[in-house]
Amino acid sequence: MADQAALKPRRARPAAEVVDDVQRSLYAKRQKIYAREVHGAFAGLRVAAVVVLLGIYYGVPWLQWNGRQAILFDLPERKFYIFGWVFWPQDFFYLAILLIIAAYSLFFFTALAGRLWCGYACPQTVWTEVFMWIERKTEGDRPKQMKLDQMPWTGEKIAKKGATQLVWIVFSAYTGLTFVGYFTPIHELFGRILAFDLGP
Numbered sequence: 001m002a003d004q005a006a007l008k009p010r011r012a013r014p015a016a017e018v019v020d021d022v023q024r025s026l027y028a029k030r031q032k033i034y035a036r037e038v039h040g041a042f043a044g045l046r047v048a049a050v051v052v053l054l055g056i057y058y059g060v061p062w063l064q065w066n067g068r069q070a071i072l073f074d075l076p077e078r079k080f081y082i083f084g085w086v087f088w089p090q091d092f093f094y095l096a097i098l099l100i101i102a103a104y105s106l107f108f109f110t111a112l113a114g115r116l117w118c119g120y121a122c123p124q125t126v127w128t129e130v131f132m133w134i135e136r137k138t139e140g141d142r143p144k145q146m147k148l149d150q151m152p153w154t155g156e157k158i159a160k161k162g163a164t165q166l167v168w169i170v171f172s173a174y175t176g177l178t179f180v181g182y183f184t185p186i187h188e189l190f191g192r193i194l195a196f197d198l199g200p
Contacts, residue, residue, distance in 0.1 A: 037136060046129065049126070054126060
């Protein structure tokens with residue numbers, strides 16, 4: 001008898017009820033995630049990876065090689081400078097080979113140890129770590145952030161939240177300008193920014 005009850009088909013929910021549930025979930029208020037600061041050997045390795053990788057990203061455009069920028073993708077002149085090599089449009093085949101090797105290396109190492117890429121070297125991981133570090137420095141650790149968010153909007157809350165946003169904006173702008181520095185000589189770019197002489 002119990003077996004027969006188990007075999008009975010369940011009553012299907014009306015479509016309108018399912019749609020209401022979906023709409024409620026889509027328009028539910030976002031719950032902020034407050035990440036705890038993690039300590040230990042692996043967290044130390046992640047911080048080291050962040051420092052090294054961002055050091056490479058922000059430092060490489062400033063390197064000079066034989067009187068010019070070491071890595072520069074000069075699109076108007078159609079020349080890619082990579083240390084001692086100069087790639088012209090007809091040499092794109094070699095650059096494509098390098099990119100294919102890089103892609104296959106990424107697939108290979110991800111298949112062997114995917115967490116190494118996702119946990120330590122992925123750009124999303126690296127920049128998220130920096131943004132969370134900035135937030136901890138300006139707003140405090142997890143309990144302080146939770147307490148701050150529950151406070152009414154006072155001068156202290158506005159100052160802390162404003163400082164977080166300001167530092168994030170400055171860091172993001174510097175990140176974007178560094179990226180542009182791979183395509184425009186970075187010394188000229190920052191000189192023109194300081195002189196308020198930027199064109200299109």
